[in-house]
Amino acid sequence: MKSVALLLKSKADPSSVWSTSPTDSVFNAVTLMAQKNVGALLVLEQGAVVGILTERGCVRNMLLGERAPRNTLVREVMSAPVRYVQPHHTNEDCMALMTDKRLRHLPVMQDGKLLGLLSIGDLVKDIISEQNFIIQQLEHYIVGERG
Amino acid sequence: MKSVALLLKSKADPSSVWSTSPTDSVFNAVTLMAQKNVGALLVLEQGAVVGILTERGCVRNMLLGERAPRNTLVREVMSAPVRYVQPHHTNEDCMALMTDKRLRHLPVMQDGKLLGLLSIGDLVKDIISEQNFIIQQLEHYIVGERG
DSSP, rough: OOOHHHHHTTSSSSTTOEOTTTBEEEEEHHHHHHHTTTTTEEEETEEEOOOOOEEHHHIIITTTTTOOGGGGGGHHOOOOOOBBTTTTTTTHHHHHHHHHHHEEEEEETTTEEEEEEEHHHHHHHHHHHHHHHHHHHHHHHHHHHHH | BBBBBHHHHHHSTTTTTOOEEESSSSHHHHHHHHHHHSSSSEEEETTTEEEEEHHHHEEEEEIIIOGGGGGSSSHHHHHHHHOOOOTTTBHHHHHHHHHHHHHHHEEEEEEEEEEEEEEEHHHHHHHHHHHHHHHHHHHHHHHHHOO
């Protein structure tokens, strides 16, 4: 088990989170998502997280609702409130929340301040490498006992 | 390491794969995606896999291209050709391919026949439970050696 604080530290640039504003157009927001090759943008208003814009949310709200991306505001299709984790939570807490609620992104917040964003890909990489490490350690131990 | 064949067997209903056709409208396809709560549909033509329609593909092609979902055909926005795996591949082969190519879905094919579809969620669940099992076995072994 690793804390969210440590997990964030292991990212290349933990505090870089791509974001948009509630009054931006969906067209501008999805342009940014494509440029940065990300699947979600946090929606910030005066520094506070007020929602999250996801690919799933865009498909459901924009395409099924037959809305024009230049004439739709981010706040009309974002998901809110946003589920988040705190630095003391563990990677397993995050994975349980993502699997249970079918989320692919979790912001990390402390005292109302945004510290970073974890994706399901970040967690998968981390859990697999952590478990591989434990397996290696146990195997070394067994070899040591026998040797 | 587990084979894709075994991995498919562990799914509740391994052969149920939601699909659409190249000449269906994107509107109908995303309606099905929402009803079934899935993030991708395979595109089939006379039983053969000719493409895959993903949420990412819909966002990029439909919203950035400002296309009307009722007037756009699935074949205009699907991804093709489709990367797939065969039953003898392993869960680790799948994860490497998904991480490397940034895919969330992999069809399983044999001799041109579709056997099922694996999502990144299926793989994550499997790898985590497999690694937990190995760790438990090694821990039991160590307790046995010492006891």
